Amino acid sequence: MRGRLVFLWLLVGIPLAWGVLKTLENALKLFQ
C-alpha cells in the first residue's frame, strides 16, 4: 500500500512540478 501511495503521488506530482518549473521560467522574464 505504501509503495502504491508513493507511486501515485509521484505520477501526479512530477508533471505538476514540471508545469510549475516551466511557468516560473517564463515568469522570471517579468523581472529581467
Next chain:
Amino acid sequence: MTSAFLDRQSTVAGPGFNRFLVPPAALAVHLSIGQAYAFSTFNLPLSRLIGISQSAPGDWTLKELGWVFSIAIAVLGSSAALFGRWVERVGPRQSMFVAAVCFGGGFLVSAVGIHLHALWLLYLGYGVLGGCGLGIGYISPVSTLIKWFPDRPGMATGMAIMGFGGGALIAAPLSVLLMKHFATAAANGVFETFVTMGVIYFMFMMVGVVTVRVPADDWKPAGWVAPAQPKKLITTANVSVDVAWKTPQFWLLWGVLCMNVTAGIGVLGQASPMIQEIFSGKVTAAAAAGFVGLISLFNMVGRFFWASTSDYIGRRNTYMVFFLLGILLYASVPTLGHLGSIPLFVAAFCVILSMYGGGFATIPAYLRDMFGTYQVGAIHGRLLTAWSVAGVLGPVLVNYIRQFQIDNGVPKAQAYSITMYIMCGLLFIGFLCNFAMRAVNAKYHHQVGGKPL
C-alpha cells in the same frame, strides 16, 4: 464485467485502505481537465492550418475559434448541473470513466475536424463532448473526498481543485512541445498533437478511475470523533439537491461564487494587455506573458492554501477575507499604476488571483457545511452555473468598459481604473451575500421515515 468494475459497490474500500490514495486519483482527473485553461495555445496554429506560417484565405479566424473554448465552458457548467445527481448515484469511478471518455474523445473528434477542416467538429468535439468531460470530471471526486476527509474537507477538495488550476501549467508547455515535435514543412502538427493529447489525457484519467474508492457507510478516520458541540454554520443534517436549490442559502452561495469569479476571471483573460497598457513602454510582451504565468501559479496555489485555511478559520470567514481584502487590493490598483510600481502591482494581482482560485476550492466545503454530505456533489454541480454566468460577465465587463473608456478619449493606461472600481462593487455584493449567510432551516432537512438522514 466492465460494468461491475465501474459499479459503485465495487469501489467501496476495504479495511486498512489508505485514504491518501484518493487525492491523487482526483488530481489525475483535475490535472487533465484543467487543460481547458490552456486551450488558447492552439488558437494561433488552428488559424493557420492552410497557410502554415500565416493565415491564408479559407483558414479559420480567431473569432470563430474563440467559440470552441466558450462552448466548452458553457457545457461544463450545464453538464455539471444536469449530471450532478447521476454522478452521486453511480459513484466516482463510473462518472470519472465517462469524463475520461468524453474528454479524451473530444480531442479525437476535434482531430478529425482538423483533418477534414470542419470547424463544426471542433465545436462538437472539444466544445460539447469535451465540455461534458469537463463538467462531469470536475464534480466526480468532490463528494467522495469530502466523505474521506470529514476532519479536513477544505484541504481535501482544495487539493483536487488545485489540479484544475495546475492542469493549464502542464498543458501549455506540453502543447507547444508536441506541436514543435510534429511540425513539418507541410503541416504545423496540431492534428497529431490533438490525437496524442486525447490518448495521454484518457490514460491519465484512467489512473484516477482505477484508484478511486468510496468509504464504507460507517467509516470514520481513525481516532476522529465528530465535534460534540456542532458549530452554528456546520450542519449535522442533510439536504437533498432538489430541496437545496430552493433555499436562500443556495442562492446566497451562488452569489458569493459568481461575484468572486466575475472579479477574477475578467482580469485573468485581459492580464497580458492590461499590464502592458498600464505600464506602457516598461513591460514587454514576453514580460507580460511572465505575468500571466505568475498569476496562474498563484491561482493554483491559492486553491490549496485558502481551502486548507478554511478548515481552521471557517468557510464564512475565509470568504470575508476574499471580499474585504479583494476590495482593498482592487481599489489600490489604479494608484499603483499611477505610481509606476510594477512589483506592488504584480503582488496585488498575485494575491487577488490566489483568492479567485481559493473561491473555487473552498465552495465544496462551504456547501458541505450548509447542506451536509448526502448530495453535496450534485449541489456543487448546480452551483457551478454561477461559473458559467461569471465566465460571460467578467470578460464582458472588463473588455467593454475598457473599450468604452478608450472611445471616450481616456488614455489606455488609465482605461482600467473604472473597471477596478466596478470589481470592488461586485465584491461588495459578494460580501453582502456572505454576510447574510445563516444555517439552513430544519424544515429543509432530508428525512427518512420521519427522522433526519
